[in-house]
Amino acid sequence: MAVSQVFDAVIVGAGAIGAACALKLAHTQPKAKIAIVERGSMLDAELGENLRVWALGEVATQLLSDVGVFQQLDAAACFPYSRMVVWDENSEGELSFSAQEFDRDALGHMVDASFCTQILQQQLSCTSNITSFFSTQVDAMEQHKGSRRLILDNDAIATKLVIAADGAQSSIRKMAKVFAPTKSYEQRxxxxKIRSEQAHKDTAWQRFLATGPLAVLPLADNYSSIVWSASELEASELMACDQTQFESRLQGALENRLGGIELMSERFAFPLTSRQAETYYQPGLVLIGDAAHSIHPLAGQGANLGFKDVAALVEILSHSKDWRDPAALAKYQRLRRPDNLQTDFLMTSLHLAYLNNSPWWSLARGRGMNWLTQNATIKDWLARQGMGL
Ligand SMILES: Cc1cc2nc3c(=O)[nH]c(=O)nc-3n(C[C@H](O)[C@H](O)[C@H](O)COP(=O)(O)OP(=O)(O)OC[C@H]3O[C@@H](n4cnc5c(N)ncnc54)[C@H](O)[C@@H]3O)c2cc1C
Known part of the structure; x- marks a missing residue:
């Protein structure tokens, strides 16, 4: 099939990470010709929220500001939180962080993922050097004389650089034969969304239960978003029980710290896996976001890591004369892969540390948490990880 258009970069996937990458690249390089291909239709306000909320740190919110999106998130879609409390079902350990301790107004922002992605996608059509292909599938990818060709539904386009942002099941990664071993946590x-009887006090609550972590993320009007990671068996029970039973199990799991709980939405369950691509680049191809790495959501870092990939890649490309230059893509991998692997390792270690409930281990864990609360250096490091810095 003949090529109809040639672009400097084509981003595949207009989720939050792909759309943010297209916008940031287009703003930084106004002369570059950029395309974005998304198999789904453009997100629509009518579709409403998908219930996922991201706890975004500073790098992510700065990037969203740079592309004019953060300013458009209203109070219902973006809520600053100023405290975090972590405690353990099987020990006396408790860890807490407050923005005040770090001379800040907030530790981060709880952002409605669906609303944020919707605004990012709307911005694409307002940016003159971006061509968007929605409801378009990439059927094949070919290498041709130093460029890549993408075969779309009824079209073919060519580019110097394909940026794969097509999520954890990335078909571009598979077409490029990049291996990405998957680890299942055997959890969902x-x-x-819930509302609690007592005020959430702008606090992100996280309790490590014997069967997995439970996070309660504060939103406007005393709503909160929960992410309850549980074994397959417990998750099936929690999905099957009626509203009143679910509310009372949640209240119990939170040790009544927020008082009575009212369920304000449907419940959705996701399988929890982690996946790390063995390489982030090939000639004319680079992976970002969940296409490159996906991790356990226990500390809410997945999207943060993706936004950091975007910031690093765009910075490197803006200093590179040829976007195919393997040295530039290798630099991106050097900058981002160790951070992503380290975060994945940290999440897996925390997951395992809290699943082990032998008495000695629980005692040591509780003492360790209390010691961390008093150790300024380690606490500062942990807080910086949590704040996505
Ligand atoms: C339960 C849960 C809770 C989470 N909580 C948090 C949190 O609190 N904080 C946080 O930072 N992260 C969190 N995450 C992780 C976060 O949601 C992901 O890291 C983030 O959504 C990844 O964005 P992405 O744009 O890379 O991928 P996606 O959102 O998956 O987007 C990929 C896009 O590519 C498109 N696509 C796929 N294939 C093709 C193709 N062949 N052609 C064209 N388009 C294609 C898809 O339609 C989609 O629009 C959580 C994850 C889970 C499972």
Whole structure:
């Protein structure tokens, strides 16, 4: 099939990470010709929220500001949180962080993922050097004389650089034969919106239960979003029980810290896996976001890592004369892969540390948490990880 258009870069996937990458690249390089291909239709306000909320740190919110999106998130879609409390079902350990301790107004922002992605996608059509192909599938990718060709539904386009942002099941990654071993946590994450009898006090609550972590993320009007990671068996029970039973199990799991709980939405369950691509680049191809790495959501870092990939890649490309230059893509991998692997390792270690409930281990864990609360250096490091810095 003949090529109809040639672009400097083609981003595949207009989720939050792909759309943010297209916008940031287009703003930084106004002369570059950029395309974005998304198999779904453009997100629509009518579709409403998908219940997923991201706890975004500074790098992510700065990037969203740079592309004019953060300013458009209203109070219902973006809520600053100023405290975090972590405690353990099987020990006396408790860890807490407050923005005040770090001389900040907030530790981060809880952002409605669906609303944020919707605004990012709207911005694409307002940016003159971006061509968007929605409801368009990439059927094949070919290498041709130093460029890549993408075969779309009824079209073919060519580019110097394909940026794969097509999520954890990335078909571009598979077409490029990049291996990305998957680890299953044998858990599911249940997400829902709730309201609590007592004020959430702008606090992100996280309790490590014997069967997995439960996070309660504060939103406007005393709503919260929960991510309850549970074993397959417990997740099936939690999904099957009626509203009143679910509310009372949640209230119990939170040790009544927020008082009575009212379920304000449906519940959705996601299988929890982690996946790391063995390489982030090939000639004319680079992976970002969940296409390159996906991790356990226990500390809410997945999207943060993706936004950091975007910031690093765009910075490197803006200093590179040829976007195919393997040295530039290798630099991107050097900058981002160790951070992503380290975060994945940290999440897996925390997951395992809290699943082990032998008495000695629980005692040591509780003492360790209390010691961390008093150790300024380590606490500062942990807080910086949590704030996505
Ligand atoms: C339960 C749960 C809770 C989470 N909580 C948090 C949190 O609190 N904080 C946080 O930072 N992260 C969190 N995450 C992780 C976060 O949601 C992901 O890291 C983030 O959504 C990844 O964005 P992405 O744009 O890379 O991928 P996606 O959102 O998956 O987007 C990929 C896009 O590519 C498109 N696409 C796919 N294939 C093709 C193709 N062949 N052609 C064209 N388009 C294609 C898809 O339609 C989609 O629009 C959580 C994850 C889970 C499962």
């Amino acid at each position: 994450g249940i997400v829902a």
